[in-house]
Amino acid sequence: MNRNLFITLLIIFNIAIDQISKIVVRNTLEPRRTIDVIGEYFQLIWVENKGAFLGMGSDMNPTLKLIFLLILPTVVLGYVIYHIVKTKELDRLSLIAFCCIIGGGIANVFDRIVYGQVTDFFFIDLGGVFKTGIFNVADLSVTTGILMLLFTGIFNNDKNKELNTEA
Structure with a gap:
């Protein structure tokens, strides 16, 4: 398959599954109502996040929000797209990883542009061992x-160390 087509399809797939999941949540759940999927360990809770990760920045003034939650992420995503298209030496797993990051980033930026906030709905609490904030498919x-x-960085670093010690 053409490399650029692969990149495009993978980014679109990530955006699509995120946006479809958010449409389903907005059309079927009630805001802030908790639905136990697997007891209290995995729940659906629809919230609208006006900030970034875990609501950080939700109380920023509008100009800073525009810069840090829309302009900066868009510039970074644009650069990463440029990087993966131009860097032909990327291994397949790294390419897929960058496409996931780009797709998720675009999906959340899209929400901020269209809705002024991001729809979040997954919550995991493994009882003191591991607990998340409320997040979405893009996250x-x-x-x-x-x-x-x-993983690829560690794996490639270990592989490079092996090659250097053999030389």
Whole structure:
């Protein structure tokens, strides 16, 4: 498959699953009502986030919000798109990771432009072991992409160390 087509389709897929999930949430859930999916461990809670991660920045003045929640993320996403299109040496897993990050980022920026806020609805609480804030599919895409990049970075670093010690 053409590399640029692969990149485009993967980014669109990430945006689409996020936006479809948000449409379903807005049309079927009631705001702030908790629905237990797996007991109290995994719940659906529809909230609208006017800030960034975990609501940070929701009380910023409108100019700072515009800069830090719309303009800066758009510039960074544009640069990352440019980087992955121009850098042909990226391994497949890193390319997929960057596409997940870009797709999730675009989906949340889209929400901020169209709705002035981001729809969040997943909540995980594993009883003191692990607890999240309320998040969405785009956040999951970004987080998955970052974890994949960390994995490939560690794996490639270990591989490079092996090659250097053999030389």
